[in-house]
Amino acid sequence: MSQRVTGNHHSPESPRRREPLLNPVIAESQPEVASAIARFGGLDAVMASAYGVDPESGIQNIRPNRPFTRRKFLQQVTIAAALTVATNCANPDRKEADLSTGIPLEKTHLKIGFIPITCATPIIMSQPLGFYQKYGLNVELVKMENWQQVRDSAIAGELDAYHLLSPMPIAMTLGLGSQPFPIKLASIENINGQAIVLALKHQDKVKEAKDFRGLTIGIPFRYSMHNLLLRYYLASNNINPDREINIKQVPPSQAIELLKAGELDGFLMPDGNAQQAVYEKIGFIYLLTKDLWDGHPCCSFAASKPWIDKHPSTFRALNKAIIDGCNYARNPGNRREIAQVIAAPEYLNQPQSVLEAVLTGTFDDGLGNIRTVSDRIDFDPYPWKSFSYWITSQFARWGMVEAQNISHEAIADEVFLTGLARQLAKQLGQTPPTIILRDEQLKFGLFDPSEPDAYRQAQIQKHGF
Template sequence: MGTGFMQFSMDKLFTLDLQRCACGGFHASQDHSEFFASMPQNPADLADDLIKMGVYKPQVLKLADQISRTEMLEMLVLERFSRRNPEKEPILREMIRQAGGLDQAMVAAFGPQASEFFTDTLRAGPYSRRRFLTQVMVAASVIGLTATQGHPELSTQAQGSLEKTDLRIGFIPITCATPIIMAEPLKFYEKHGLNVQVVKMPSWAAVRDSAIAGELDAYHMLSPMPISITLGLGSTAFPIKLASIENINGQAITVANKYKDTLKGPADFKGFTIGVPFPYSMHNLLIRYYLATGGLNPNTDVQINPVPPPDSVARLTVGDIDAMLMPDPFNQRAVFEGVGFLHMVSKDLWPGHPCCAFAASQSWIDANPNTFRAVNKAIIDGANYASQAENRAEIAKAISPREFLNQPEEVVAAVLTGQFEDGLGNTFDIPDRIDFDPYPWQSFAYWITSQLVRWDFLPEADADYSQIGQDIFLTDLARELAQELGQTPPTETLRTETLMFDTFDPSDPAAYIQAQIERFGV
């Protein structure tokens, strides 16, 4: 790739947050410059990463993709068809022309408007009705063969019902996103008839803003985010649905090495600066829950700062933060780099707690109901695969490369297999340090909402627990899709949640909050 092309691409297609410098030029802001400092220096590799991250304008990539993919597919199909049935090739060409392309012809031939499509082809093309009817089934068979080639488990009817098949799903490079990420290299999306590009995002704020702007089809989100965004907490109110849970457990409280001999429990965090990935995250709610049990007020006795996960180890290294409750693999990466130790894995705070989720906007779901079911089904299918211990090493290898997590495979494997060192000289074997259970329990939504109320993120008057859970967590749909995959999901929607210091009864969240305040004074 020539430097001239790179310069044109960067100038015309890429917009950074720029600030004027004393030198008279413009430079990237600190956050962006730090982020791009970790990007590859080789132009070809850099372009590949920028494409993955969605930096190049979608219409440019779409045009390039359409030219090559459509031409190749049509050449392939028409060449095969003309070789076997030269007299019937014109009807296939006419069908493709009427539909606006081969992809559209596949959908039209088997979708709900199939009869209208055939009628329009007949009316507009130079074919008699009899000639058309005698040849259409042969042409449709070829289209159907192409649509399902490589996916024998998919019917042409299922393929044809999808509103769109080319999707962009944003993700943060953490192990919590395992089902979303691995579904691309391990072909779970392809299995369900989808062509998905997973797009690496720099921060949760970027995910939120891209969701609201409609720049992505679906997203990897922290499980409290669909609640906060739908309710307009910290952003414009925008209806988001939590479709399935990405991971349970999978976080840790990591502390800088200089506190190895002094930090024993929650009270010892007083005066610390603590990093969490986002204000509306399980990480923020869990660290607050833990600190309060030591008598600390998280609003006054410590400073809790949002830190993009990819920046967390560097911030811990230079002393910008003293500790963090972060998603992996960054806790394990801190141990790997010799700059921090694991004080506690989040499984100890709440076994089976939710962390991240797969989500989509209500407007996108309404416009693409069948596609939404297909992509959610692919995620649930992938999560089930990831839940099996024997698959974890394979998954670690698949998601570690630069275009995904960009982490040493041994660090990712330590998290996924649960065989890890804690930085204090101890070695552990905890297979469910991180686990994958896509079922979105309504009780998760209730607990999250209770803590948003407890810490003044959400007015108590606005905490309609049942409505929030039912409107935002798509529990019934997740159950239905899991059953279609042959899984045996729970039939209940609520359960009692057992945490380290108490038990949460979803039938009375207000009483739970009051009991917490009375017991710990915060």
């Protein structure tokens, strides 16, 4: 798989992205501000937290060689640092702090909404395994029924942060399905981790995509990778997902019962639901979404821009806890322990054996086969902006947004906090990627993020939809 930097994006090693003049200028004119910047983790960290600027993806509309814009930029950085001083140092005697850095936190008692599925593993396990406490946070996990409830609670300000399907921050920011609400995708919770499951009655009838004609297939939400990948699979095999099958939106918690009742012929849901269908002997695993796009994003950790602006240090500590938890979950040696803790009634409320089958990748497919796919689900928190480009190309393809209104680069830069995720991972001793875009290899072709509209148009031209 090739990797690239496209358009105005530059490697962090590029001289244009690392100007040595900035810090000395601030240090000479505002030494107390320079000190605050250092405490906060550096100039890039201030920029990312105060403005959502991703230093690795470029500062939009600012050319460093123009004196006026340079001065404006320095003024903005100074203001951001001053706000950091006011926020973090107004009460130097208070006890609440990120325990890993000692930086004071604006808020330590948090509510995070989640759907009880295996995709939420990092958010869930970080409570019983102590990752939130490690960063000075006391988190209440709020279990929710469906994605509409999470979205509406987020917009209403009832939550501090949330577990969201990876397309949802884009959809919410654009106002698709709800009023526009600015959401930042801080990190990816899981990659892969979904499957198409069919009722056992179809095991001798459905052998390939054309056999899906006339079936009713459940998905968890319109703005989900589940919906987009199901459409991608069917359309790539010349099946019109809007005319030749019935795609039905159902909460993950109801998928098993609806499959039992015959109201669904199958579903594309998180792997916990898929394995539960096998466990209850009502369905079989037809296809892992890993086989459609190995490394695709599934769910994400997110917070609103207003909340981040008000709680920059808390947000960094919280995101660091999630990234740290993801790194722990990536280790196969930790998967059984994780399955044990997230199986509890207050979390997923599923048999531990079901969750072990998902997390370890050794599983019964419902047809008498024991399969081993070690990365059936995995936990790589890095939010590649090429994920966003593919998602918005498919939003346009399926009429969820007008194609002429899509600026793939601007949306990715607005929603994905890729640079900040990299900074936090480095602070944790990890080695995240140094670029933000890569070619994505899917089952039926390569996605080049430098040409998302050409990709969409080629799909439509080839298949007619």
